[in-house]
Amino acid sequence: MRLKDKVAIVTGAGRGLGLGIAEKLAKEGAKVVIADVSPAADAVEKIQKNGGCASFFVANVANQEDVQNLVKYTVDTYGTLDIMVNNAGINRDGMLHKMSVENWQMVIDIDLTGTFYGTQEALKYMREKNEGRIINISSGSWLGNLGQGNYAAAKAGVVGLTKTAARESARKGITCNVICPGFIETDMTLKLKEVNDGAAWASMEQRIPMGYAGKPEDVGNMVAFLASDEASYITAEVVNVGGGMIV
Structure with missing residues (x-):
C-alpha cells in the first residue's frame, strides 16, 4: 500500500493500458479518478470489487475546459491531487506521403496537446502544495516508426514536454517522468492476432528479446x-517497459 490515501487521475483509463494502470494504483491504496471520453462504469466497478476506491469523469483530453473540470472535480471530491497520469492516446497510422491532415492533427491534439493540458492543470495545483507526481505515457515509437509519423511526433513531443516540466518543477517537490511501453497486450494490439492467422502478432513478438508481449x-x-x-x-x-524491445 505504497500509495495509501494518495489521489490519482489516470486519463484514457476506461480500458486497456490505462485501466491496468488505474487498477495497480488502486491496489496500492490510491483513490483513482478514471477519465475517459465515455462513461467507464465497468472499469470503476472492477476496481471497487477488488476493494479499491475509484470514480470516473467524462473528459476529452483534447479539450482544455474538460481537463480543467477534471482536475477541479478530483480536488473537490477527494480534497487533493497527488498523481497525474497522462495516458490517453490514439493512433491513426499511415505512410507520411499518404497521411491526411485530419489524421495528423487528431493524433497531435489527443496524444500531445492532451498531455500538455493534463500536465499544465496538474502543475497549477501541485505547485501550490509543493508536492506531486506527473507520469506521462509516451511510446517506443517516439524514436521513429514506419507508418507512424503523427504518433511518433506526438510521443517525441511528450518526452520533451515532460523533461521541461521536470526542470521547471523540481524545486517545487514535483517529479515528472515518462514511461515508454513497448508491445503491450491491449484491445488495440490484440487485433493483430486476427491478421494473417496471427503472423503479424508473431512477427512483433520476435522483435522482443524476452520473447513475449507485455501486459498492462x-x-x-x-x-x-x-x-x-x-x-x-x-x-x-524516460523509462522503457518493453522486454528489451526498445533500445
Missing part, C-alpha cells in the same frame, strides 16, 4: 513505483 500491469507496476515515495529523487527520466 507491467506498465502499471512502473507507474506505481514512480508515483511512490521510493522514487522521490527520480525526475526527467
Whole structure:
C-alpha cells in the first residue's frame, strides 16, 4: 500500500493500458479518478470489487475546459491531487506521403496537446502544495516508426514536454517522468492476432528479446513505483517497459 490515501487521475483509463494502470494504483491504496471520453462504469466497478476506491469523469483530453473540470472535480471530491497520469492516446497510422491532415492533427491534439493540458492543470495545483507526481505515457515509437509519423511526433513531443516540466518543477517537490511501453497486450494490439492467422502478432513478438508481449500491469507496476515515495529523487527520466524491445 505504497500509495495509501494518495489521489490519482489516470486519463484514457476506461480500458486497456490505462485501466491496468488505474487498477495497480488502486491496489496500492490510491483513490483513482478514471477519465475517459465515455462513461467507464465497468472499469470503476472492477476496481471497487477488488476493494479499491475509484470514480470516473467524462473528459476529452483534447479539450482544455474538460481537463480543467477534471482536475477541479478530483480536488473537490477527494480534497487533493497527488498523481497525474497522462495516458490517453490514439493512433491513426499511415505512410507520411499518404497521411491526411485530419489524421495528423487528431493524433497531435489527443496524444500531445492532451498531455500538455493534463500536465499544465496538474502543475497549477501541485505547485501550490509543493508536492506531486506527473507520469506521462509516451511510446517506443517516439524514436521513429514506419507508418507512424503523427504518433511518433506526438510521443517525441511528450518526452520533451515532460523533461521541461521536470526542470521547471523540481524545486517545487514535483517529479515528472515518462514511461515508454513497448508491445503491450491491449484491445488495440490484440487485433493483430486476427491478421494473417496471427503472423503479424508473431512477427512483433520476435522483435522482443524476452520473447513475449507485455501486459498492462507491467506498465502499471512502473507507474506505481514512480508515483511512490521510493522514487522521490527520480525526475526527467524516460523509462522503457518493453522486454528489451526498445533500445
